[in-house]
Amino acid sequence: MSVEAPAVRTVLAEDGVLLREGLAGLLERFGFEVVAAVGDAGALAAAVAEHRPRLVVTDIRMPPGFTDEGLRAAVALRREHPGLAVVALSQYVEQSYATDLLDSEGGRGVGYLLKERVADVQEFVGQLRRVLDGGTVVDPEVVRQLLRRNRDPLSRLSEREREVLGEIAEGHSNAAIAGRLHVSEAAVGKHIGNILAKLDLPPSDDVNRRVMAVLAYLRSGADRR
Amino acid sequence: MEEHGVGAAVRTAPGTARRTGRSAAEGSGRARPDTVLQALGTRRFLISAWPWRALLHAATTPLSALFFGVPLLVLTLPLYLPAFLVAEARDGLAAAPSAGTVPALLASGAVLMAVFGPLLALPAGRLERFRLRLVDGRDPGTGHRPPAEPGLWAWLRRRYTEAATWAELGLLVLTTALFAPLSLGLAMLGVVAAIMLSAPLLASEQVPLTIGPVQSETAAEAVPMMPVGVLMLVAVVYAAGGLAGAHGALARALLRDRGTAELRAELTEVTRSRARLVDAFESERRRIERDLHDGAQQRLVALSMQLGLARLDLPADSPAAQSVAEAQEQAKRAIAELRELIRGIHPQVLTDRGLAAALPELADRSPVPVEVAAVPDERFPDHIEGTAYFVVSEALANVAKHSGATRAEVAARREGGALVVDVTDDGRGGADPADGTGLTGLADRVAVMDGRMLLSSPPGGPTVLRVELPCQ
Numbered sequence: 001m002s003v004e005a006p007a008v009r010t011v012l013a014e015d016g017v018l019l020r021e022g023l024a025g026l027l028e029r030f031g032f033e034v035v036a037a038v039g040d041a042g043a044l045a046a047a048v049a050e051h052r053p054r055l056v057v058t059d060i061r062m063p064p065g066f067t068d069e070g071l072r073a074a075v076a077l078r079r080e081h082p083g084l085a086v087v088a089l090s091q092y093v094e095q096s097y098a099t100d101l102l103d104s105e106g107g108r109g110v111g112y113l114l115k116e117r118v119a120d121v122q123e124f125v126g127q128l129r130r131v132l133d134g135g136t137v138v139d140p141e142v143v144r145q146l147l148r149r150n151r152d153p154l155s156r157l158s159e160r161e162r163e164v165l166g167e168i169a170e171g172h173s174n175a176a177i178a179g180r181l182h183v184s185e186a187a188v189g190k191h192i193g194n195i196l197a198k199l200d201l202p203p204s205d206d207v208n209r210r211v212m213a214v215l216a217y218l219r220s221g222a223d224r225r
Numbered sequence: 226m227e228e229h230g231v232g233a234a235v236r237t238a239p240g241t242a243r244r245t246g247r248s249a250a251e252g253s254g255r256a257r258p259d260t261v262l263q264a265l266g267t268r269r270f271l272i273s274a275w276p277w278r279a280l281l282h283a284a285t286t287p288l289s290a291l292f293f294g295v296p297l298l299v300l301t302l303p304l305y306l307p308a309f310l311v312a313e314a315r316d317g318l319a320a321a322p323s324a325g326t327v328p329a330l331l332a333s334g335a336v337l338m339a340v341f342g343p344l345l346a347l348p349a350g351r352l353e354r355f356r357l358r359l360v361d362g363r364d365p366g367t368g369h370r371p372p373a374e375p376g377l378w379a380w381l382r383r384r385y386t387e388a389a390t391w392a393e394l395g396l397l398v399l400t401t402a403l404f405a406p407l408s409l410g411l412a413m414l415g416v417v418a419a420i421m422l423s424a425p426l427l428a429s430e431q432v433p434l435t436i437g438p439v440q441s442e443t444a445a446e447a448v449p450m451m452p453v454g455v456l457m458l459v460a461v462v463y464a465a466g467g468l469a470g471a472h473g474a475l476a477r478a479l480l481r482d483r484g485t486a487e488l489r490a491e492l493t494e495v496t497r498s499r500a501r502l503v504d505a506f507e508s509e510r511r512r513i514e515r516d517l518h519d520g521a522q523q524r525l526v527a528l529s530m531q532l533g534l535a536r537l538d539l540p541a542d543s544p545a546a547q548s549v550a551e552a553q554e555q556a557k558r559a560i561a562e563l564r565e566l567i568r569g570i571h572p573q574v575l576t577d578r579g580l581a582a583a584l585p586e587l588a589d590r591s592p593v594p595v596e597v598a599a600v601p602d603e604r605f606p607d608h609i610e611g612t613a614y615f616v617v618s619e620a621l622a623n624v625a626k627h628s629g630a631t632r633a634e635v636a637a638r639r640e641g642g643a644l645v646v647d648v649t650d651d652g653r654g655g656a657d658p659a660d661g662t663g664l665t666g667l668a669d670r671v672a673v674m675d676g677r678m679l680l681s682s683p684p685g686g687p688t689v690l691r692v693e694l695p696c697q
Contacts, residue, residue, distance in 0.1 A: 016523040022530050029534070066515065067577040091518060091564065094574045095589065096582040115522075116560045119529035119553060121537060145589055 007033035013044040013058040041069035087111035111137035130171035137171035262470035279469035293349035294401025303334030350393030360473035421454030529556035598636035620648040628652025654686035
């Protein structure tokens, strides 16, 4: 089906056997090469060291402690292996988890998704690809929670701008956002310009301002603790 | 901040009340004595109100004895009658009592005392408690416990079986037999002192004033008696202080909540067993949460993923694809519902990262904007974190439902050996635990952890709910 070559070397970490096998099958089918599928954080680190994958898809809660092992492993792996794309799958909408991960290495090439997003197979694969391309993908549920909050710098944005920012956080391109919101691509561009201006993100070559905008939101929540 | 304890505070009051009571006494103990006995040691005793209080106490002692003690003495006559009988027989005034008489008299006296004593002791005890306030500023408590169930029978059973009643009876006997006579003697000394003080006015040739060996026939002769009278009066006042003080100390020892020790032991046991229950409940919740999370939820996710894959293989507009899409939709909804359910059972983030992470997430879900001011990063014991989370969750729910507030604030800090959590809102205030707005449930939950809940909610707001949870 997919013609792009070579296949993306991927390490999968998930302690539920059923889901792990299912995910592996899904990934293989869409042109990812699952070089290792493991069940805990220790094995994940070992597999990454051994196989040097481009992408890690990991569960957050794993043995032995069943807390946030996967997440901590992911953050550590991103520090050790610059450029490693990581998508964390969570059972929960916990913004603190998302913030941790997105804060790592400038938030490029990371994703934080609810597990159930894998059900929309093509959407999920699309999100993986966006992460591989250096994008930031945040689960719509987390974004919704952040957007619901009536705080600065959020309050400066209009309803439409928040919507657009939500779409950006999900990793969509301008064209995709235009399609999803049923507006012209030019309108999307204008909205994004307004958002960046309101968030004090001047044009610059070395940072992805879209990612920065998403991070600004997440941090506005993170600042509170 | 004007705070009044509710629920938990009341229930755990023994500890706190004693603590604050002691610190108050320590803080100002020198300046303001609590009892006559303490006051006796101070230099300002004579010019304070204490002598008057002591005198009033000593003066009312015979009245109390007359009212309750004399009937008791009459009632228990058979108890000391044998002594008279034996004495009279020894003096040859009467025949020796027959062999069975003395035991029979003693037995009937004891029975009369046991049956009617409490009926006199209870009102006498009430009076003594009231009089105790004259010489002792500390509250002795009621000493009595409420009957287990309504009705005269339950009341009688409680009163006849508790130590407080019999302590009151003992005090009544001592008051009547010891303190009343001593008070009367003191009163007589007082009269003598008064006479000596006014001797120059009383003495005349017609009526010579004789006190002991001294006889005065003129006012001038009587003048030297005055300083003696003054000294005597001072002595009487001090003696009254001593007597009332001793009486008060004894009364306090007898009347103070006697059952308290056992009651406290009982309460501790109850609290402990409740704490065990809550702990068991808490770990059961965690187990259920884990089971759902690792079992049902995983399966549903896998299922909906399989359905998603199946959809890829079906022509998009076929009826089969439609069915699969619907099935997938159902599975997704089930997952979402399950996720909310699991969160309700036990928030994972609390287990993973503690209050510092969990409280802001909780604040985010509140319909009323909530500022989380400060939460310590340190981890507290599971049950403390669980309770604190529960309290904030309930408090925010209350704020949203009842307060009319536009904003709220959550703050937590460690204060010595306790975690203190404040939830403040700018609502209309007037929150009252009696209204059953979930506050009593909160207080209960806090009480189980041996904590305190304080509420300040004046009409017009703001409302501050404070919870203190002891943790080592």
